[in-house]
Amino acid sequence: MTTSSLPILDRDLQSGDLTLKLAEIAEEAARLILPFWRSGTAVETKSDDSPVTQADRAAEALILERLAALYPGVQMVAEEAVAADGAPTQTDDWFWLIDPLDGTRGFVRGGEAFTVNIALIHEGYPVAGVVTAPASETTWRSDRPGGGALRRQYGAVHEGEAHAGAEWRPIAVRDRPQEGVALLSHSITDEEATRLAARHGCTHWQGTDSSLKFCLIAEGRFDAYPRTGPTSEWDTAAGQAVLEAAGGRVLAEDGQRFRYGKPRFLNGPFVAIGG
Structure with a gap:
């Protein structure tokens, strides 16, 4: 620089x-x-x-x-x-x-x-x-x-x-309702989506593409976006910045804040959550 x-x-x-x-x-x-x-x-x-x-x-x-x-x-x-x-x-x-x-x-x-x-x-x-x-x-x-x-x-x-x-x-993110709704990638099966949603306290789920998922949680319209499949860092960084600014979190498998600059810029599993 x-x-x-x-x-x-x-x-x-x-x-x-x-x-x-x-x-x-x-x-x-x-x-x-x-x-x-x-x-x-x-x-x-x-x-x-x-x-x-x-x-x-x-x-x-x-x-x-x-x-x-x-x-x-x-x-x-x-x-x-x-x-x-x-x-x-x-x-x-x-x-x-x-x-x-x-x-x-x-x-x-x-x-x-x-x-x-x-x-x-x-x-x-x-x-x-x-x-x-x-x-x-x-x-x-x-x-x-x-x-x-x-x-x-x-x-x-x-x-x-x-x-x-x-x-x-x-x-801003919303407080988690009694029946939370998760956003999931279209790349997974309905069975896996249902399991992932339930694992993160959501009774319903909806599929959508791209970093839009982070923004819809940031707006308070949805509650979680768990991801187990591979993504690249440029897929998630901007959405994470928006979601965190709105009061949400993006966490790695170990529960720590999701970070960047990893080898080959590849992400592991994570969950983006609202309130």
Whole structure:
């Protein structure tokens, strides 16, 4: 990191300006992605058998360019760059984790639950994060440290007329109801989903894709997201930042706060929980 970037980065983090800037970048990437959605865009298969499209690559290029201009020298770890060039062998104290299009499989199917994720990691933990859902034109972000979490709908209803929901509104997790509801990945069986939900005190569950699960818990609409299957760090970091800012937690199998900068940026099992 250049010596000039760290003071600016930390200043923006402490003031809350950082995630405002990240939201603008994520929403710009979302507008870039949308024309590819439900358009029959070509799909390639990466070495790990996951899909990638031109939308993933275009959005990542935009995000990397914008971040480098704002905070030159801060290490960037982004999904498609890692797929192309390999993962860094070590991380700096401060680094970005970027998933330009989380939920690509659902995006290719025409589903709506895909997101743009940008997170800032400091000494192993997410300290700022933004998640944008292009299909619903919705963004969630952490505020300054200790400042809570916020949500807005950034689209316009009519040309030249701002959407009433475009203002940032605070969100928070809910107290666990008597019959909690879990969010689960579509990649598991109904039997496993029922078992996982019950293990975390939830009598009902619903399947959905992408980091949207963290944000829906942060809004107080759901209660838990247990995950046993493999994920990458860029899949979870931004959502964790939003959820923790809203009063939730993301815990590893040992009950400790979920951390980042692990070998090959691969996650083990975790549970994201609300109140």
